[in-house]
Amino acid sequence: MNGEHKPTFIDLFSGCGGLSLGFLQAGYRCLLAVDQDPNSVHCYNLNLKGDSDRGAVQEDLSRLSSTDDVRAxxxxxxxxxxxxxxxxxxxxxxxxxxxxRNKIRALMESGGDLKVYWRKKNRERTMLFEVYALFLEVLAPRWFLFENVPTIRSHETFEAIINRFENLHDDDGRPMKYRLIHNNYLASKYGVPQDRRRFVLVGYREDLGIEGWEPPKEKPTVTVSAALDDLPEVPHGHREREMRYSSSPATAYQRLMRAGKPRELRGRLFDHICRWHNPDDVALFARMKPGARFADPDVQKAIREINPRHKLIKYSTDKFKDKLHKLDPERPAWTVTAHLQKDCYKFIHYSQPRTITVREAARLQSFPDWFRFEGLSMVASFGLIGNAVPPLMAQAFAESFAEADAGLFVHERERLASRKVYSSTAW
Ligand SMILES: C[S@@+](CC[C@H](N)C(=O)[O-])C[C@H]1O[C@@H](n2cnc3c(N)ncnc32)[C@H](O)[C@@H]1O
Structure with missing residues (x-):
């Protein structure tokens, strides 16, 4: 796929661009990405804005409440x-x-009405997915990919969301016929060293000749050590934004992460920075075995031996089973979340007495090493990484769309280009 005939996409709620990056890597072209958060937009444009791409714009999508708003x-x-x-x-x-829990507690304490609170919360939720539906009604794209957390499926608004996607209408009030397929998918099946589950709803227009779609094919599992072992050792509290690699890549994943760097960046490693830890924590990290968690008897014993007044003693082992968790080098990581902004205790390095660096978190999410977090604090960088869709997972979906489109796409592109809007299509 090249030049004029590259398929195009628009990314709503784009964050720093994990989803976009997967589509770009699969050969698509970005028409527009939108996010209201300035850090997300900065990071997206720093890394992904190319000559032919508009990149990301900072806008609050909740302000759009009709198809006219979307068109404007x-x-x-x-x-x-x-x-x-x-x-x-x-x-x-x-x-x-x-x-x-804290929000609920605060609400109860303030004498707030929980029902009113939930109603308001649900309105906010449905408002944002309604914006997505409005974009679909205006764009009528060949495909759409709507992603979210797996828990969306058990949420009370889920049925309403699916119902809305099943009942999209064009400007003339005619129903738009999208074939919908949804499921939860595991990132580690697509070459990401992380057991992250995401809800993905795929929609495609059968009227444009797309005969069917199969979820992406599974790839071999990548372990934490296969993902991170080539990165230089650094002490906790390390804050040098730039350093040099100290060894060659030894696995296919490490080579992939280092690939695609512009010539001037070769050999240079960015954002391998880490939180500072107090001596009690460092001593504890050193004593934990790979895969060990907070609630393990060995870990509880170590905490008390290191300091009988250790600050972690106040946490219940029932409620905070994995308040601390040391990565297992022989398996994919557990889900990397934006909680990294608060602390990184759930991501203790498997062989160094510290938590993971920003670069290591980015690698566990399959962001390549050329993707940088320059101009952002460590906390903000962790937040953007934790909120992202792993680019390799997104790439697998993008490639599966292109595969289903094979042979149809160029022809359709030309047909669409000759029309102003899709609505002349007979459904
Ligand atoms: C889960 S993150 C998206 C991650 C992204 N898909 C990726 O792969 O990197 C959700 C994003 O929605 C953005 N957002 C939330 N409310 C918004 C609004 N009203 N308008 C625009 N963006 C919004 C947040 O700033 C956040 O970056």
């Missing part, structure tokens, strides 16, 4: 609706995650 928005950003082949993205997952 696209026009303001110079995007012709019929030019978009794939719509990707998903509203922020926090909105579908189980609400934080």
């Amino acid at each position: 928005f696209l026009s303001r950003h110079g995007v012709e609706p019929a030019s978009c082949d794939v719509l990707i993205g998903g509203p922020p997952c926090q909105s579908f995650s189980v609400v934080g």
